[in-house]
Amino acid sequence: MSRKRDRLQVIYDILSAINERDGKIKPTHILYRSNLSHQMMEEYLTELLAKELITQNVTKQGKTYSLTQKGFDYLNKYKLIIDFVDSFGLD
């Protein structure tokens, strides 16, 4: 499995975790579900926020993350993305 495939898979895992929690999740749950180091998770969350796949909600209880429409689209089209990336050598 290529490195990029892993990266796309990790993004899928994070977005799936958020989706399974009714679209809202705390960072600790993401850490648990994605099996990443804290630093790596922070990097991924920063990237996902920048790409507008998720949004961050800051409350008194702490930070939570939810999916954007783009995040839902990523989950729905994940197979298409992987097939396109793999066959056209974009990893």
Next chain:
Amino acid sequence: MAHIYLVPGWFVGYDIALELAFAIITIIVSLYAFKIYRLSGQSQSRLFGLSFLFISISYVIQSLLNFAIMEQLEENISRAIALNNVALLNFIGIFIHIIFFMSALITLSYMTLRVRSAKVFSLLCAITFLALFFSTNKLTMYYVLASLMLIYICIHYLGNYWNNRQTKALLVFIGFVFLLFGTIHFIFSVNQAFYYFLGHALELIAYIFILINLILVVKK
């Protein structure tokens, strides 16, 4: 200097239709690549989409100018001024096609290098366009450079097939190999009419392979 293609008489008109077909196939691939980029934010997809957009533009321009040449020849075949116009249109068409097609291959080669560096990209552009600009036989130089880049691109796609072992990856590899064959033979035969047809035929096979892969990806 060799700045012309010799076109078989029976092939005039068909070449324009084929070039338009190549433009349509490549723009569809480009749009899908941009769609994947929008969904995933993956920069490789954006570069791939950009390179196929350049290829599409190169064929649109080539087909439009070939159409204009055909019109000139049909309307004013006996006039010397028409022949001058044809030569000028031919010259413009070839060079705009070369600029866009080379831009596409540079972008595609840069993508396969898997580096993120504006310096590397600008170096590829500078070497390619300076070599073309200072070459006495620009068309032959174009085919040499394009073939060289396509060899590296084919090696990338062979590696991609080797790693994935998927039919779809094989289709794309074969597609680029045909594109390489359609380019490399021109180095030795730029002024022979039959090879103009052969080049288009090989390109057609190449783009059909790429289109079949796209259909398989989208239909799944």
